[in-house]
Amino acid sequence: MAEFNPRLYFITDxxxxxxxxxxxxxxxxxxxxxxxxxxxxxxxxxxEYLELANEVHKLTLKYNxxxxxxxxxxxxxxxxxEGVHLGQSDLPxxxxxxxxxxxxxxxxxxxxxxxxxxxxxxxxxxLGVGAIYPTTTKVKTILTSTEMLDKICHAxxxxxxxxxxxxxxxxxxxxxxxxxxxxxxxxxMKADDPKQAAEELSAAMQDKLEx
Amino acid sequence: MAEFNPRLYFITDxxxxxxxxxxxxxxxxxxxxxxxxxxxxxxxxxxEYLELANEVHKLTLKYNxxxxxxxxxxxxxxxxxEGVHLGQSDLPxxxxxxxxxxxxxxxxxxxxxxxxxxxxxxxxxxLGVGAIYPTTTKVKTILTSTEMLDKICHAxxxxxxxxxxxxxxxxxxxxxxxxxxxxxxxxxMKADDPKQAAEELSAAMQDKLEx
Numbered sequence: 194m195a196e197f198n199p200r201l202y203f204i205t206d207x208x209x210x211x212x213x214x215x216x217x218x219x220x221x222x223x224x225x226x227x228x229x230x231x232x233x234x235x236x237x238x239x240x241e242y243l244e245l246a247n248e249v250h251k252l253t254l255k256y257n258x259x260x261x262x263x264x265x266x267x268x269x270x271x272x273x274x275e276g277v278h279l280g281q282s283d284l285p286x287x288x289x290x291x292x293x294x295x296x297x298x299x300x301x302x303x304x305x306x307x308x309x310x311x312x313x314x315x316x317x318x319x320l321g322v323g324a325i326y327p328t329t330t331k332v333k334t335i336l337t338s339t340e341m342l343d344k345i346c347h348a349x350x351x352x353x354x355x356x357x358x359x360x361x362x363x364x365x366x367x368x369x370x371x372x373x374x375x376x377x378x379x380x381x382m383k384a385d386d387p388k389q390a391a392e393e394l395s396a397a398m399q400d401k402l403e404x
Numbered sequence: 405m406a407e408f409n410p411r412l413y414f415i416t417d418x419x420x421x422x423x424x425x426x427x428x429x430x431x432x433x434x435x436x437x438x439x440x441x442x443x444x445x446x447x448x449x450x451x452e453y454l455e456l457a458n459e460v461h462k463l464t465l466k467y468n469x470x471x472x473x474x475x476x477x478x479x480x481x482x483x484x485x486e487g488v489h490l491g492q493s494d495l496p497x498x499x500x501x502x503x504x505x506x507x508x509x510x511x512x513x514x515x516x517x518x519x520x521x522x523x524x525x526x527x528x529x530x531l532g533v534g535a536i537y538p539t540t541t542k543v544k545t546i547l548t549s550t551e552m553l554d555k556i557c558h559a560x561x562x563x564x565x566x567x568x569x570x571x572x573x574x575x576x577x578x579x580x581x582x583x584x585x586x587x588x589x590x591x592x593m594k595a596d597d598p599k600q601a602a603e604e605l606s607a608a609m610q611d612k613l614e615x
Contacts (some may be wrong), residue, residue, distance in 0.1 A: 238493035239475055264450055271499045282449035288482045365576035 195259040195275060197298055199319050199352050200374035200404060202225035202397050205262075206330050206382050207234065207245065218387045219249055223256040227381065229372070231278055231300075233263035246272040259298055266293060276300065278321065281308065286315035304337050306348045312391025313349040320345065320374055324357025325366065330378045339366055346371045361390075361397035368402055375404075406470040406486060409491035410530050410563050410584035411615060412606050414438035415474075417593050418456065429598045434467040436602025438592065439585070442489055444474035446508050457483040464593055470509055472576055477504060478614065487511065489532065492519065497526035517559045524560040525606050532558065535568025536577065537571055541589045550577055557582045572601075578615055586615075 203222045207215045208348060219230065220282065230253050234242045246260070246268055253260040259275035262268050264331035266289050276298025279286055286301050303320045322342050324334045334357065348352045352373030358375040359367075360380040367375070375398060384390030398404040414433045418426045430441065441464050445453045457471070457479055464471040470486035473479050477500050480488040487509025490497055498514050505508065512523035514531045523531060533553050535545045546569065555566045563584030570578075571591040578586070586609060595601030609615040 239495055240493045243495060244497075265478060267476060267481075267495060268502075269496055270478075270503050282451045284454060284478060284482055285451055288454075292478075350523050 194263065195253070195257045197259055197275075198374075199354050199376075200227040200228045200254075201226060201391065201398065202229040202231065202354055202374055202376040202383050203391070204231040204233050204330075204356075204376055204378045205249070206234070206378050207376060209383075213246070216248060216252065218382060220252050220256075221333075222381050222391050223258060223379070224253060225388035226395050228258060228403050229260055231261040231263055231376075232274075233278075233378075239265070239268065241272050241275075242268045250265050250274055258285075261298060261300060266341075269293065269297075278302070279317075286312050287296060288315045290316035304335060305341070309345040309349050309353070313351055315349060319351055319373065319387065320349065320353040322346075322353050322372075323354045323355055323376070325355050326352040326358025326363065328358045328378070339370060341342055342367075342372070343370045361394045363396060364394075372402075372404070406464070406468045407603075408470055408486075408585075409439040409585075410527065410565050411439045412437060412472050412609065413440040413442065413565055413585055413587040414592050415442040415567075415587055415589045416460070417589050419447070420594075423456070427459060427463065429593060431463050431467075432598040433592050434469060435601050436501065436592070436599035438454050439467055439469060440472065442472040442587075444489075444589075450476070450479065454482050455477045459579055461485055469599060472509060472511060480508075480546055482503065487529075489513070490528075497523050497528045500609045501527035514556060514564075515546060515561075516552070517555055520556040520560050520564070524562050528562060530545075530562055530584065531560065531564040532567045533557075533564050533583075534573060534587070536566050537569025537574065540587070550581060553578075553583070554581045572605045575605075575608060576612050580594050582598070583613075583615070585609075 261276040263278050264283045271360050278300040279353050298318050300319045301317040303309035304371040354374045354376045356376035381387050381390045472487040472489050474489050475494045489511040491513040509529050511530045512528040514520035534548050565587045566583050567587035582605045592598050592601045
């Protein structure tokens with residue numbers, strides 16, 4: 194099985210692309226070294242979400258990278274992906290853990306220490322914390338300070354990632370905070386060359402964050 | 405466990421009501437004798453869908469009527485409802501059957517004999533066939549003729565229900581077709597008195613359709 198490593202966590206956004214171009218970009222990101230992929234679909238029907246999940250899963254399996262499905266445990270179970278990511282308006286983590294099984298990866302979004310502790314206690318494997326910067330991929334964004342991110346990292350024993358408007362030029366702000374990795378959408382998805390973008394972001398994380 | 409009987413199948417629409425009024429109407433329909441209830445939510449978050457499913461489930465359990473969740477197997481599994489209903493753009497029936505288990509009720513929408521046979525072969529317990537009449541509760545409606553409904557009823561050994569704009573005054577059109585029951589939304593949901601509407605529809609089905 195693909196090993197879980199949230200260091201460079203690529204979250205997709207298919208809304209701007211034809212399917213072939215979308216898949217080409219996801220594969221380029223995998224070639225560029227992303228360590229975890231999340232498929233995030235908000236507008237598609239369940240059937241369409243499942244069909245796209247199956248196609249993306251073929252790619253991630255080829256590169257031995259786990260695939261996480263956003264929100265929809267039914268799609269994750271139907272496609273037998275390695276994990277699911279749950280926001281505060283999605284299924285509770287403990288219910289998803291019971292249905293999905295002990296070996297699957299379950300991630301949760303946390304914006305406060307309380308949410309982080311609850312997700313951890315309910316069985317989450319990792320946290321996404323943000324948005325650190327405003328983002329164009331979510332209509333409603335509530336910003337999370339780097340101070341809160343730091344508090345959350347220290348409050349729970351599971352890996353926590355920073356998310357929200359992050360790219361190779363602004364990740365300095367995360368320096369010294371014990372994050373496990375960085376989640377990005379646009380910095381890779383919308384790059385002229387997603388492979389190069391992933392490589393440069395990875396190099397910047399090592400240089401600036403020693404990650 | 406509540407017994408499966410699709411005779412008077414009430415599909416909810418919560419969009420026009422405050423939660424208390426919605427639940428009051430669902431309970432009135434149960435008092436009026438509906439034999440099956442489907443919770444159908446298209447706009448809510450997963451968490452909201454689950455919370456509402458849990459509340460409706462308390463009511464249906466009280467009246468010993470199975471609760472079916474539209475589309476979302478994750479919500480159905482999380483709320484442990486008796487069933488799930490799958491349209492052509494939802495999960496395939498065979499995948500849902502594998503995940504949900506052999507004892508759960510799985511329904512499918514069919515507009516053609518091919519779709520009906522596929523759903524049956526994949527493990528569906530019943531079919532919803534329509535829309536017989538135009539309906540106001542779905543934006544996109546493709547009409548199904550009563551001739552097609554009749555063909556489907558004869559093509560598969562599982563119960564098939566008529567759906568779409570049906571009410572006590574127009575169900576005559578179904579006379580002679582071996583349907584198992586009738587699905588309604590508005591005829592009960594929007595009635596001044598949902599209990600009375602369910603009772604009158606039930607009586608009309610007996611009088612006009614010998615059902």
